[in-house]
Amino acid sequence: MGKLRSLIWKELISIFRNPQMIASFVFIPIIFVAMGNLIEFGVEEAAKTIAETKIQVVLEDTHPLSRSIVAKLEEAGLVGGIHSSLGDVGDAPVILIIPRGFSESVLSILGGSQGPPPRLEIVMELESLSIAGMSKLEILENIPSIFRKLLQETILEEYGVNPSLLEVEPVVEPRVIVGGRVLAGEEANAIVASVSSSFFIVAMLMAIAGQYGALSMAQEKEDKTFETLLSQPVERVFIGVAKVVGALAVSIVNIVLFGASWYYYMSKVTGGATGGGALSTMIDILGKSGIVVFFAEALVAMMGAAMLGVILGGFARDTRTAGTFIGLIWMAAVLSGLALQIVGVPQNPVAVALMGASIILGPPTVFGSLIAGNNTVAYTALAATIAITAVILYILNKLLNSELLITGLGLKTKLRFRPIKS
């Protein structure tokens, strides 16, 4: 037992006297607390937005029956405004269109004729392609059922007929506007699911770039090649650039593998063809310029992530300590992707700039914004990512030309361990 205790003691002392390891312990709760608060805030905001969403009604049908139903909707506090045509509405999150002839259709069915069923249209604009945003799509289901109930009440009150005995079932045509494109409800669902999944995947790609950057530096130290390399007659920044290129190569291979796997995954989770449909719709929505902007963002962010990895790896004494940094990078990426999946892309310019500057959240922010048609948001995030990557390159160059890579920061731990008595 004494020998085992001695071995365990050695392991513990190696961990808890390693300043880099202790630094990683400090970061774990910080990451979780920050992300937890962000998600909580996002979910609360989304719930508030949904609760406060008012329907803009376009009352093309001027029949008293339709007017009565809309009045009931108003009494229930669900209506934000009543308009006579769609052109008068302007920007609105949800629009209910009661087309001309709606009441006549209802009344003719009540009269026993076999005419076409009454028809309603719902138009919804999705700005945030997140899980919170997806919950907005529930409105598409809620409005028709509320409307149906109010229709039945009104018919009973005003015509004394119980419509549940008759087949008066309005047909609802939901349309969702994403990035200026009008999509059917099911198609919109597939797009939102695809985009929110992509947040997660793209964030992880940043982690891969960072991981390779950190490992390549740590491996130089472990292979005892670092000093030889640093004494070569090359600009030190070239060493960093070469490592970034290596990290990009690894990331690009991963993008291809992830892309193919993701395509397969989405075709499964969205029910067969919609996976491919969602992908082609997304490519269609992005357009050539959108694709260029997204890839530029992804490339710059991957470079930034790789450089951050190289910097962190430069402070790691070996691959083991680099592993603790990598764990943090991955944790940050996974939690960030998750947060963005739930909260969605913010619209506030400061928040968007921070997302871009965070590197990990830059590409998902740009992607989500481009899909939602918020090009200004996408360009703001891209500019922020470029700016922060330039700063990171400057820091990397300074670090490679300093001696900190060899000496470290000289951090000391004050933890004391009582030696084991043999």
Added chain:
Amino acid sequence: MVLSPTHKAVEVENLVKIYPGGIKGIDGVTFSVEEGEIYGLIGPNGSGKTTTLRIIATILKPTSGYARVFGHDVVKEPLAVRRYLSYFPEEAGAYRDLRGIDFIKFMVYTRLEGREAEEAVEEAIRISELGESLKQPVRRYSKGMKRILALSVVLASKPRLAILDEPTSGLDVERSIEVRNLIKRYVKNYGVTVLLSSHNMLEVETLCEKVAIIHRGRIVAEGYVDELKSRYSAVNLEEVFLEAIKSPIKVEA
């Protein structure tokens, strides 16, 4: 590389290095190395040999004092300094996933180009004597093989200044003798200046013309080997070292 003949290969003046955390690595080291010389820094472990060599090789920066290589300041002109020197660290290794031959090519081509590089690669292959093992990944090499691989590149690139930190550490006796002879041959044939460190006094005595004994971060004795022996009435450098650390004042003027 055309140089002014007035410059010494290495000039070190009052070099002090204090590491983060306040640990003093060296404390006022001064010495100089003439071109074409084999100069040895000797001292026990932790005496400051590696710190001194790392500063000259532009790996570390001095806290105060200066070091010049062929007239170029190691802090102000590090790239110019690195063009003149080739550094063999105490724990020199090689990339585990590269084959030996790839490592040689990589290291040579970061220093030389064209015909010169091709010749250096051929020479490194010859010096290393690793034969077919050069086609194997480095992860299959023994420690000694890795060191000889790294050393072959340093010598084959024929730098103006070769800084060798414990060049024979980790090598068996036979290989150590070969390496010493190799170093001597390169100095003689190509005019390479060698600054080496070792705690093996016998090695330094057989290899170096001039030595400096470093102890607790300070040079306690410096001069030609025979001169030091007569100065301290010693039969070998080990005795010189033991005497010098007792009365650390006999530095050559």
